[in-house]
Amino acid sequence: MDETAGTRRVATDYVECLERRDWAGLTALLAEDVVYDMPQTRERIRGRAAFVQFNAEYPGDWHLRVRRLVADGRFAAVWLDVRVGDDRLDACVWVDVDERGRVERITDYWPESYDPPAGRDHLVERW
């Protein structure tokens, strides 16, 4: 398995372990000093134990489905369809894998809905 295929496998497993609440499986995918960044809130979690705990404690009946997964060398990008009860949102996740094939950095974006600005409706349709 080449580096890109390994990264694709790890990023896929990462989402599947979260969805299954498989904390032992998740732990096995992560570097001990993994860093998890949420740039929108400027929050950072350092270390495998804290990151697994963060997910285990995360409130709500959340579910993840991969819309797209793009892997390239040691980097992956995952476009997620997230459901929490009746709410739906998309997430963009950037995954870095280290030379041993473990996840060493995760950067999550949670884009929220907003109203379109004025002045472009001559070019745009809404759905």
Add this chain to the structure above:
Amino acid sequence: MDETAGTRRVATDYVECLERRDWAGLTALLAEDVVYDMPQTRERIRGRAAFVQFNAEYPGDWHLRVRRLVADGRFAAVWLDVRVGDDRLDACVWVDVDERGRVERITDYWPESYDPPAGRDHLVERW
């Protein structure tokens, strides 16, 4: 050049043409029936001419820099550092390339800053 390398080139050129305001260059990268989606506002632009016009008319002195570009077959994901005057924001862009090597779909996310929810500060540091 294999498919992934071609996609990487097209996605890189896409950002560079936007940054240079090179509308002829941008046009040459796009399929005639390109679709541009902004899921946060549920806006869609159909067709190369409208999409180029949208960018040419986009207000503000905006500048784009690639933080990361991940290419995989006919898909790319681009993590952008965007500056508009003194404002800084990140964007996540999903690019689909058709079998002729032209961009056929672009999906843009513009995640905004927000305050972190309570209850996780025992695991999190702020930057």
